[in-house]
Amino acid sequence: MAVYALTGFSLVSLLSFGYLSWDWMKPSLVANVATDSLKKLLPPAFSRPPHIIFILTDDQGYHDVGYHGSDIQTPTLDRLAAEGVKLENYYIQPICTPSRSQLITGRYQIHTGLQHSIIRPRQPNCLPLDQVTLPQKLQEAGYSTHMVGKWHLGFYKKECLPTRRGFDTFLGSLTGNVDYYTYDNCDGPGICGYDLHEGEDVAWDQSGKYSTFLYAQRVSKILASHSPKEPIFIYVAFQAVHTPLQSPKEYIYRYRSMGNVARRKYAAMVTCMDEAVKNITWALKKYGYYDNSVIVFSTDNGGQTFSGGSNWPLRGRKGTYWEGGVRGIGFVHSPLIKRKRRTSWALVHITDWYPTLVSLARGNLSNVPGLDGYNVWPAISEGKESPRTEILHNIDPLYNHAKHGSLEDGFGIWNTAVQASIRVGEWKLLTGDPGYSDWIPPQTLTNFPGSWWNLERLTDGVRKSVWLFNITADPYERYDLSDQRPDVVRTLLMRLVHYNQTAIPVRYPAENPRAHPDFNGGAWGPWASEDDVEEWEGVGEPPKGRNKKKKCKICKLRSFFRKLNTRLMSNRI
Secondary structure, three states: OOOEEEEOOOOOOOOOOOOOOOOOOOOOOOOOOOOHHHHHHOOOOOOOOOEEEEEEEOOOOOOOOHHHOOOOOOHHHHHHHHHOEEEOOEEOOOOHHHHHHHHHHOOOHHHOOOOOOOOOOOOOOOOOOOOOOHHHHHHHOOOEEEEEEEOOOOOOOHHHOHHHOOOOEEEEEOOOOOOOOOOEEEOOOOOEEEOOEEOOEEOHHHOOOOHHHHHHHHHHHHHHHOOOOOOEEEEEEOOOOOOOOOOOHHHHHOOOOOOOHHHHHHHHHHHHHHHHHHHHHHHHHHOOOHHHEEEEEEEOOOOOHHHOOOOOOOOOOOOOOOHHHHEOOEEEEOOOOOOOOEEEOOOEEHHHHHHHHHHHOOOOOOOOOOOOOOOOHHHHHHOOOOOOOEEEEEEEOOOOOOOOOOOOOOOOOOOOOOEEEEEEOOEEEEEOOOOOOOEOOOOOOOOOOOOOOOEEEEOOOOOOOEEEEEOOOOOOOOOOOOOOOHHHHHHHHHHHHHHHHOOOOOOOOOOOHHHOHHHHOOEOOOOOOOOOOOOOOOOOOOOOOOOOOOOOHHHHHHHHHHHHHHHHHOOOO
16 A cells, blocks of 8 residues: 655645625615525426526636635635535546537547647647537527637637637637736747637737636626527636736735735635626626526636645646546536535536537537537436446547556556546546646645645655546545456456547647747737648748737746656655
8 A cells, every 4th residue: 555654734724704795686786586486386397498607717726616615715606506506526627628628529538639738829730620519509509609718729720719619709818828917828938929809800909907807797798788588608718717826906915814925816816706707697697597597617627736726635736637637616506406505426527518508408419429428417407316427537648658657567458658547436547647646735835936835745656557546435546456456457447448449549730830929910810721731831930020029927937837846756855
């Protein structure tokens, strides 16, 4: 059994901040809610397709919501979850693009070719154009579809843009992370550009507005201009709380007693996002949508512990296949739920939203065979058993192979050097290099990142390439049972072999210099024509002129964290 060393561990104490005041039932703010007697008269089936609001946050850690015992104030999320159904056996992917692609397509990464890393700004790559997307299916069902926020599914040609993939309108960024005020994004020294778009045009006029506020205001504007008699789908993909750590000062002030500067800024961003969700919910009520609406809240991956996030008490962080990287915050809030105010332990994965929401919309799924998701609405609304019994977390053949893995260690049927992870029933298997594996309590030390956190560290197992956990009994992944249960290991390896036989080739092309924003007026955007091929010839340097190279502060931070991570992995600190 693995040996664990406790290095100065201490739990963070909860802060005594009061919740933000908000009277949901105040007549001047919201529409009247149906009385209990009227609710009893409602038919068991919806009288018309529901309005669907899907809210996705970026890099919010599992611990970073009030109802998970956090020191961060999230009164809106707490109340929405408490009055709806909390999903406590809910899984996402460990990084941005994979979660978004699986949400939009209802398919595992291995079935879209996006099983390695993310789509980077200069890659000629995007969500495969042959995939029928969730908003396209909802359009077929008569929905008005709108996207607000972060896309991160590729944009190298116009056919990849949100407005070409099923959304009637779009306001947001195309790349993975931008400045919250200036919307600049640097993809390397001197490779910087503006990234805020309205439809297919660059939204230069919106610069200076804090993105969390801007996106919530846009949702309210959409609701105000639409008729609640017609079904609407709004996908709100907040940039928050991804780096850079930026928040209006008044939110930071609330956490002034937090010694850790990164945690303080991060907490402010989470609370600001929570208030934005409050404003969206208020708009649903004000404009007459709420009584026939379904609000889904989800994170996209685990929290980044280097940037103030916390997944405690789960193991690992963003970018890993430990539970801290793939178990997400999720809940559904809706007057249409039959069994409200409860916690569900039904197994749910982010691919399940595609068939679930299309079914709620009374759409047609018969022409999209091969989905990896399931309709989990009966499990959510009525408490029935989930149709899902297993999850392929991923198989990434391009990720750095583990030094100590081999085909022999995989019973001759699977090379354990390959990064992969799967859950079947109560069992979870990991092979290859699953990523950074410590248990990191909420960051409480000062002088981040000069000082390091209190953490629990695994002191052996560095030569391993296979791990097995009973996640039901051991959700924190402390007891590796791979040696005790080789029969289960072999069974799960066979499932990996099965899935791998259905995988399509990885799509991860080399970066192209033509993507440089200086070729596009200083903004990130499509650069390829329909006649271009994916094997690109080199081009010259970006044109000289008014678009001067900018200092890339984000790039310096990325470089710092890469070096810090390297030191951690080599146990030099």
